[in-house]
Amino acid sequence: MTSSPKSSFSRRPKRFLDVSESDWNNWIWQHQNRLKKESDFDWLKLSPQEKAGFETIEDFRVAITPHYAALFSDDDPNCPIRQQGLPNVLESNVEDYELEDPLAEESHMPVPGITHRYPDRVLFYVSHHCPVYCRHCTRKRKVSDPNSAASVNQIQTSLDYIRNNKNVRDVLLSGGDPLTLSDDKLAVIFKALREMDHVEVVRLGTRNPVTLPQRITENLCDILRENGPIYTHVHFNHVSEISEESILALSRLRNAGCVLGNQMVLLKGVNDDPETVMQLNRKLLKHGCRPYYMLQCDYAQGISHFRTPLKTGLDIVESLRGRIGGMGIPDYVVDLPGGGGKIELVPNYIESQDGNQITFRNFNGDRFPYVDVE
Ligand code: SF4
Structure with missing residues (x-):
């Protein structure tokens, strides 16, 4: 179950407690106050992997709006929002098959x-x-x-x-x-x-x-x-x-x-x-x-x-x-x-086929015969 979403202002990190609601809701203020370095995240308990991430990042910089940082869990590095915003030392692993421009843009x-x-x-x-x-x-x-x-x-x-x-x-x-x-x-x-x-x-x-x-x-x-x-x-x-x-x-x-x-x-x-x-x-x-x-x-x-x-x-x-x-x-x-x-990938719902006689499986796992046109 999900509860009603709260405002990020009501969840703002300690370092922003003195910020007014009107500043917080001003996008230029948000841009100007983005968090970019390890010491900016002083209210979080950073994990060793996150700390090492800050030390090893090279070209792909860190920047996080106060709004987005307010959605982070303070103490859980597995927080799904935090993982998308904070660097991780695993970014230094580059697999052989990975590409700088994966979509050849x-x-x-x-x-x-x-x-x-x-x-x-x-x-x-x-x-x-x-x-x-x-x-x-x-x-x-x-x-x-x-x-x-x-x-x-x-x-x-x-x-x-x-x-x-x-x-x-x-x-x-x-x-x-x-x-x-x-x-x-x-x-x-x-x-x-x-x-x-x-x-x-x-x-x-x-x-x-x-x-x-x-x-x-x-x-x-x-x-x-x-x-x-x-x-x-x-x-x-x-x-x-x-x-x-x-x-x-x-x-x-x-x-x-x-x-x-x-x-x-x-x-x-x-x-x-x-x-x-x-x-x-x-x-x-x-x-x-x-x-x-x-x-x-x-x-x-x-x-x-x-x-x-x-x-x-x-x-x-x-x-x-x-x-x-x-x-x-x-x-x-x-x-x-x-x-x-x-390309789109879809689950295969055909259980078996004999000529135009097909057996489909539905979302419940039940089987249904179907006659296709020749
Ligand atoms: S995923 Fe989109 S919003 Fe996020 S860094 Fe890349 S281009 Fe920017």
Whole structure:
């Protein structure tokens, strides 16, 4: 059972006790007060693996908003939220098969800032910054690197590329997190896309409703509304990430006409069991956000400690079927390494087949005969 989400303000760490509620709910204050080094986490009992993580991290920096840090357990290093935010010495383990760019996004880049893999869609990177650097990030090779941020010129070149490619119907703004840009910059990008008749679908990938929900301001929502509908893919991985502030952010996005979908990443020790995914998906549906994808964790370098066997994902999907309506069951997908694109994995419900006589197994394990057409 899950209790009603509390505000992060009411759970704020001791070091922020003097902060006013209005500062806490100001996204710029949250950004400016991000926690970045071991000594910033003085209210936590850090584990030896976390301490060693701070000592061994190299390029992929640590940054955690006070909001997200308030969701951590103070004394349990296995806390699912804490594992996603704090570094771990296991990040130094790089397996032979792991790749710096697991989805070959750089090799499908016709101009800097655009990945064009499928004929009708592009990924448009508008920022390489994020409020929190998630330790499982697929793009850790460049996210958090101040030198890799998209310049104004690069954004214009990307827009020109989309403008000149009339087969592009669907544009996904990504990063990093696009909402690290100012409202003014976002307005320019959305307006430019909306002026291209061939761009029918505009999407926004953002983890701000999880890590910095204060960023979903009325002003931002006005921009989204004016350029809507914006298909907004959020990234909740655990029900404990759904704070009171996140619920307000989701409701503002819905009221701005955004179509909400969640892209959960399957992570060992965080959400790799059916009950955890069930709780998350129920709560998301309650707040108007449809579980869209359950993504197999990619093999970016140094995140093998988060990866789960494919069987885990299949078992979760099978367990959800029959216990929650179809809207609560996300597509379980693997993004194939090397740029092969996404494939969906589904449990096999065919028990046996003899010609057109098939025996299916349902969610309860009961058998049902079925006659297929010739
Ligand atoms: S918000 Fe997304 S892009 Fe940014 S660090 Fe987290 S997973 Fe990576």
